[in-house]
Amino acid sequence: MKGETLLRVEHLTMRFGGLVAVNDLSFTAKAGDITALIGPNGAGKTTVFNCITGFYKPSEGRVALAHGGEAAFAVIEEATAKGARSLKVEDGAIHLLERMPDYLVTQHARVARTFQNIRLFSGMTVLENLLVAQHNPLMLASGYSVLGILGLSSYTTRQKEAVELAKDWLERIGLTDRADDPAGDLPYGAQRRLEIARAMCTKPVLLCLDEPAAGLNPRESLELNTLLREIRDRDATSLLLIEHDMTVVMEISDHVVVLDYGVKIADGSPEQVKNDPKVIGAYLGVEDEEVAAVEAEVEGRA
Amino acid sequence: MAVLSQSTAAGAKTGVPDRLVSALKDAGFATLVMLGLCVPLVTLRTDSEEGGQLILVPRLGLTAALCLAVFFARLGYLTVWGKQARAARQPTSRKEAIKTVATPRYSLMTIGLPLALGFALAYPLLVTLINGGLSEARYWIDLGILVLTYVMLGWGLNIVVGLAGLLDLGYVAFYAIGAYSYAILSTTFHISFWLCLPIAGILAATWGVLLGFPVLRLRGDYLAIVTLAFGEIIRLVLINWVPVTNGGAGIASIPRASFFGLPFNDDDNGFAAFFGLEFSPMHRIVFLFYLILALATLTSLVTTRLRRLPVGRAWEALREDEIACRSLGINTTTTKLTAFATGALFGGLAGSFFAVRQGFVSPESFNFLESAIILAIVVLGGMGSQVGVVIAAVVMIAGPEMLRNLGFLKAIFGENFDPSEYRLLIFGLAMVVMMIWRPRGLVSTREPTVFLKERKSISSDLVKEGHG
Incomplete structure (x- = not known):
């Protein structure tokens, strides 16, 4: 390979x-x-x-x-x-x-990408940014929302996995402490790192x-x-x-x-x-x- | 304005007495301005004498009163409310300031939510007790139904406007589709309300998707105009498609809702007889109240759930940055369409309820003003906020109704005074006040959908309004 x-x-x-x-x-x-x-x-x-x-x-x-x-x-x-x-x-x-x-x-x-001028979801938290990146697998797990609304446990498990992946990435970019802060509040360098982590969450x-x-x-x-x-x-x-x-x-x-x-x-x-x-x-x-x-x-x- | 900023800036640097002195000076200056304005406008009044001769009536007392009022209002503003005003006006370095508020509202929410729901559940009983009888409380229960209808509509539109950030000025179209679906299905095909309700919702959602397709590429003003046109088109179709909709005359004698098959009448197989109660037409009204309460609660529950699901996060992400969404593999087309469809679904359900409650629908009920009011509820409440919508709906719908109860003001302003005539004036004033103090709505902070350690509200400075 x-x-x-x-x-x-x-x-x-x-x-x-x-x-x-x-x-x-x-x-x-x-x-x-x-x-x-x-x-x-x-x-x-x-x-x-x-x-x-x-x-x-x-x-x-x-x-x-x-x-x-x-x-x-x-x-x-x-x-x-x-x-x-x-x-x-x-x-x-x-x-x-x-x-x-x-x-x-x-x-x-x-193929994932980042942008020249950072494009984070500034009004969402750092963690939410990383979860939005896992939209497609989570969407599937939530049965295109139908099963998710009913609150089936299969989705909860998948969501936990998604949060785990996000936590791994937060650890790697050193933003674990800021996980619950809005992305727009981060300093510039951290925003750059977060954007890379977010792209990586699409695997x-x-x-x-x-x-x-x-x-x-x-x-x-x-x-x-x-x-x-x-x-x-x-x-x-x-x-x-x-x-x-x-x-x-x-x-x-x-x-x-x-x-x-x-x-x-x-x-x-x-x-x-x-x-x-x-x-x-x-x-x-x-x-x-x-x-x-x-x-x-x-x-x-x- | 220059005077104000100078004086407050000076006040910030020096002590309290200096601030008071500068506030006094400022208030004095404002009074002088008021005096200057009063001299030509208020102080002298022209009047006609008995012989038709024009005379001047001096009104020094009124002038003095006005000047004093301005003086004290200005002084109060600078000393009492001035602190917050200055703090808000002080330029904070936006990049560095942490824009999160460790939220006391969350704990308030955990108590407030059951409290609000409990109040809503007990509302018919409360007003019955206060008014001393079920029939006497009819006005209040009707008002409750009206408010809840708008709460539901606000929550429905909130999905499209507040979460997905798509400005929809034609939301009333889905309300109309829901209402006419029930009206036509029940009068022509004699389908029961409980079957019609989901059908109406699905029909409205279908139309939501149909509207969504052509407007996918549009943003901002253009999207607003097309949705506005959509609302008008639906209304015009209702007026002109006479064979189906009976045109401007509307559809009358729509079957009433039944209590899961038990009609609300004084028959032997009616609701009252079945439960061994004495027949009262109020049973139906109370039932309608609980029906709309259930529908609104359903709307809220589904929306809250959806927000925590990937689709809801995708809606909010779409509002924040559409291009970033696409770069993360989110199909923005389907995401927008689901937002339109879900919003329309609840609009349709509310419409069905409207038809079954009124027993009569006509295109007149679905004009642009309705869309505007629903949108105003969402915007005033704070886009994306469920609680805000409730408060705004209560204020906007129940507020004008309350004006009718201000009959005692006639004692002051004379017999011809009708407070409800000032409805739109107060409406406008409220809007202006909101624009100044809470430009992002009553509840402008955003609650995150998921958190690791601590739930922190996000300040509206960071949350985007969406661009289309």
Whole structure:
């Protein structure tokens, strides 16, 4: 399982009217890896996220996720031709995420996400936030509310289990003491951690984090690194993250994909990417001929 | 306003005497303003003399009284109520302040709930004893029925507006559907009330889903407008679909409810005869009271239960943040539809009750004002709060009725004074006062549905109102 391809993004293109936000992007993410998606502002990283998690329908391309090992990718063409959203294979399944509405991406394909600007249920308690994340299994246990209204014990047991899972996560993010406080009251760093825990309560195979370290101080940033590594190693959840904080990216990611103007300009290990002249150029700017020519003209006039 | 904030700010820094001095100054200033206003408006009154000549009547006493009233009101405001006012106005650092209130209301609730239910159960007996007879108490029992109907409607709408955060201005449509379902089914097909009740509820819920589908994508104002239109469409259909609904004339002589098969009449097989009581038309009224009490309690129980189930949490999560809901695998379409359907179901049940109580339904009973009143009950009560809805329903429905009992005011204001004419004025004033003091309703805090160690109410500052 580990080391096998989990997510395959193929020729992904997203256009908004005339603007091409993502252009023919292909990359893969491996199971058990932390894959980072980096790039300058406006490179189209969040658009890629929105396409993967079903919030946008991509204009072109395919986003496929395999459950139960990469063998499932064998039926990818069959699934595509059939027009199916998912296709089950022996001990696994393939999910074509671009065909799914956003909630099914989480419910069936088990891809969870967080947001660049934190989206917690601020008027609900920390514990409630974690229980809302377990909506689908609990809904089933409550017999779509019918059995739940009658107060059957099967639901109570499941609810207790859900609270236990929530407690585990509260322990891990260090918020046990604040479980009964409204989520909106937490300090910023804790809100970030809670959002990650909430996404993890959906028991995802792939967790997509949109700038998890944004606004964190160095110590919190370090704690985040530990948390993310733990998620990768202990929970068998692979991660895909957008990040601007290069210390986080270089330290924890196993694989980095660099975007610039919606096009992939580099793809490889953190070391390879760090030394790639194209990447350095995208981040720091290059002195290409055009710039030199303009400068020469300006100087000539002066 | 500037004067006020300056003086209170100064008061906060320095001691009590300084605050009193500044309050006196402020009150003096307000009195001067009042005097200035009085001179052209109150002090001189034009009157006609016998010969038709115009004369000026000075009214110095009244002016002085008004100025004094303003002075003391202002002084009282600054010294007595000013403390809370200042505390509320003081800018607190919102990020850091803990917005939870360790709740005394919870313990109050545990006593208050049985107390309220006990009072409701004993209400017919109480008013009978006070008025010295069952028939004499009819007015009060009728009033109780009316209030409970609105409590039930408020609780029903609370699911849609308070929990799911979907602004529904056409709730009366479901009330109408419930009422007409019973009216038509019972007069045409002679189906008994007890069978019609669930049918009416299901029909209303179906219409709730039908309304829900087209408005799923709408939010805020747009949702409000479409639901408003839905309410009007239902009313217009009732008026114009004459073969079925009998148009504006309405449907009359709808069969009365029976006591599980025993009719309320003076026959040998009637309710009174069966229980060996002397026949009284009041038996039916008392029965209706307990019927609506049972229906309202059912509404409350189901809603409270649903809130603690995943679907209820999903409703509240939807109100808080729809996009986050979708990212957690919650199907927002079905979640919204269940909210509409559940709300509509209780509206339909209440409608059925309305029809069986009145014995007559016409489109006139289901106009927009009804929707507005039900919504006002929910909003004034505090969105999502069950207790708030009860208080608001009592105030909004029983309050105007109470105006009729203020006959003694005629002694002061003269024979032609009719207090109930001031109903809407008082209504408006109450709304304005609420907007100023309790903009999020009477009970604005939110009770969490689950807790680990301690149940803490959540301040309304953090709870969102929903956006659609």
